[in-house]
Amino acid sequence: xSEVIVITSGKGGVGKTTTTANIGCGLAIAGKKVALVDADxxxxxxxxxxxxxxxxxxxxxxxVEGNCxxxxxxxxxxxxxxxFLLPAAQTRDKDAVSPEQMKKLCESLKEEEFDYILLDxxxxxxxxxxxxxxxxxxxxxxxxxxxxxxxxxxxxIGLLEANELNNPSLILNRLRIDxxxxxxxxxxxxxxxxxxxxxxxxxxxxxxxxxQTNKGEPAVTVEDSKAGQAYRNITxxxxxxxxxxxxxxxxxxxxxxxxKLFRR
Amino acid sequence: xxxxxxxxxxxxxxxxxxxxxxxxLKLVLVHDRVDCSTQVLEMxxxxxxxxxxxxxEIDEDELDIxxxxxxxxxxSGTVPVLYANIPIKSMRRNSGGN
Numbered sequence: 001x002s003e004v005i006v007i008t009s010g011k012g013g014v015g016k017t018t019t020t021a022n023i024g025c026g027l028a029i030a031g032k033k034v035a036l037v038d039a040d041x042x043x044x045x046x047x048x049x050x051x052x053x054x055x056x057x058x059x060x061x062x063x064v065e066g067n068c069x070x071x072x073x074x075x076x077x078x079x080x081x082x083x084f085l086l087p088a089a090q091t092r093d094k095d096a097v098s099p100e101q102m103k104k105l106c107e108s109l110k111e112e113e114f115d116y117i118l119l120d121x122x123x124x125x126x127x128x129x130x131x132x133x134x135x136x137x138x139x140x141x142x143x144x145x146x147x148x149x150x151x152x153x154x155x156x157i158g159l160l161e162a163n164e165l166n167n168p169s170l171i172l173n174r175l176r177i178d179x180x181x182x183x184x185x186x187x188x189x190x191x192x193x194x195x196x197x198x199x200x201x202x203x204x205x206x207x208x209x210x211x212q213t214n215k216g217e218p219a220v221t222v223e224d225s226k227a228g229q230a231y232r233n234i235t236x237x238x239x240x241x242x243x244x245x246x247x248x249x250x251x252x253x254x255x256x257x258x259x260k261l262f263r264r
Numbered sequence: 265x266x267x268x269x270x271x272x273x274x275x276x277x278x279x280x281x282x283x284x285x286x287x288x289l290k291l292v293l294v295h296d297r298v299d300c301s302t303q304v305l306e307m308x309x310x311x312x313x314x315x316x317x318x319x320x321e322i323d324e325d326e327l328d329i330x331x332x333x334x335x336x337x338x339x340s341g342t343v344p345v346l347y348a349n350i351p352i353k354s355m356r357r358n359s360g361g362n
Contacts, residue, residue: 147285147292154293183280190286194293 002110004117006039006136008160010152012123014144015173018209020120021049022220022228026235028083029221032115035074037086037105039132040122041096044088051216052077052085061089063108064101070108079217084114094127099134106135116238125159133160139168140200145175145186153195169200171234176205177248188245201234203227204248298331305331308346316350323351 007020017040024036038046041061047053058073063086070086077083086109089096097105109117119136122128133139139160143153153170160168172191179185192199206227212219219228220235226246233243309329316322328349 147289150289151292151296155296158297180282183282186282186285186289190282194286194289 002114002117004106004110004119004135004137005140006119006121006133006138006165007140007142008121008129008132008156009123009142009149010125010156011143011149014142014149015171015203016123016142017045017049017120018213018219019140019142019171019173019203019231020046020118022218022231023235023238024083024116024118025050025080025218026220026231027116027238028077028080030235030239031082032239033082033084033113035084035086035109035112035114035117037109037117037119038088039102039119040128041088041131042090042093043122044090046120047085047087048216049213050077050085050218052087053216056087059087059089060105061092061096064097064105070105070112074112094122094131097131099130102131102134104135125155129156129159133163133165136165139165140171141168141195141197142171142173143191143195144173145180145188145191150186150191150194157195157197168197170195170197171200172202174205175202175248178250181250199245200237201230202245202248203230203234204246305329312348312350318356320355321353323353326351 007016007023009016017038020036024034028034036046036050037060038044039060040046044059047056052075055075058068060073062068063070063073073086075085075087077085106117106119119132121132141153141156141160143149157168160166170192172188175188176185180187188199188202204226206219206225208219208222208225209227212222212225212228218231219225220231222228226248230246233246236243312329313322313324313327328347330347332345332347334345
């Protein structure tokens with residue numbers, strides 16, 4: 001039974017593509033057959049985050065327009081068995097496909113017997129968003145603990161529910177626990193209280209995301225990456241396991257310990 | 265002698281920005297969420313007209329149902345209210361209620 005999950009946010013730059021890549025990779029490593037779909041036509045990025053940019057021959061628009069078969073456009077990731085990418089077109093824009101065409105595309109993907117089809121939604125609430133949610137069964141909303149991101153996430157949740165994608169799950173990204181403890185950043189509880197949807201994961205702000213994106217290898221595969229661990233946990237929760245939220249602590253540096261000594 | 269808080273003694277204590285953010289967001293979202301529901305408002309209007317018409321004949325052209333702001337009793341600022349002004353033409357004799 002295929003599940004089509006759209007990963008959306010409203011606000012740009014909060015981590016949708018990173019989340020799609022990492023969850024997709026995590027699910028494939030867990031043995032599932034996964035299709036990653038880049039729905040950001042004109043500004044494709046899922047290919048580059050996955051390190052598959054040199055393997056693109058056909059894209060989503062080619063499939064929809066009938067220039068090629070779906071199987072020809074799907075890129076099989078040689079590193080992770082069961083993981084496929086359907087890239088977006090780079091030289092077209094969001095009007096190149098319609099919601100009905102996206103629905104049909106999702107049906108075709110379901111026929112290929114994928115366990116999970118993850119749609120990387122573009123930022124915004126216009127055609128790109130409408131296309132991305134058309135064929136989805138379920139939605140994940142990604143936000144950061146910042147005022148503008150949470151505001152946009154709230155709007156997106158309203159639009160999702162208006163389109164019968166009820167009970168979206170929240171992913172809180174780029175949390176800085178040191179700032180939360182100083183009261184300079186909203187906490188997990190603050191954000192979940194405001195948005196009032198179930199949270200499926202919290203990903204800490206982590207340099208390893210930048211490093212791994214530079215290399216084109218998702219952080220979920222890196223043992224000592226905190227963000228990677230968070231994505232591994234989210235993967236397990238998607239698969240039905242009850243995983244408690246990661247304990248995020250401020251790490252005390254040697255200088256901090258020294259300062260404490262002099263304060264007495 | 266503890267001079268670490270010397271200037272703190274004179275500075276006004278500001279609330280931490282995290283809680284400022286939370287309060288601002290809550291307020292902004294009240295307004296955002298209300299603005300979003302024009303379609304809901306149309307449906308609500310239709311439903312209100314239907315129900316009230318069971319009990320009385322109303323002037324559908326002259327009625328005014330809207331979401332507006334009013335000053336809040338307990339906090340500073342405004343809160344959204346559903347405002348309905350519905351002119352009655354006549355009461356129905358066999359109305360549905362008691």
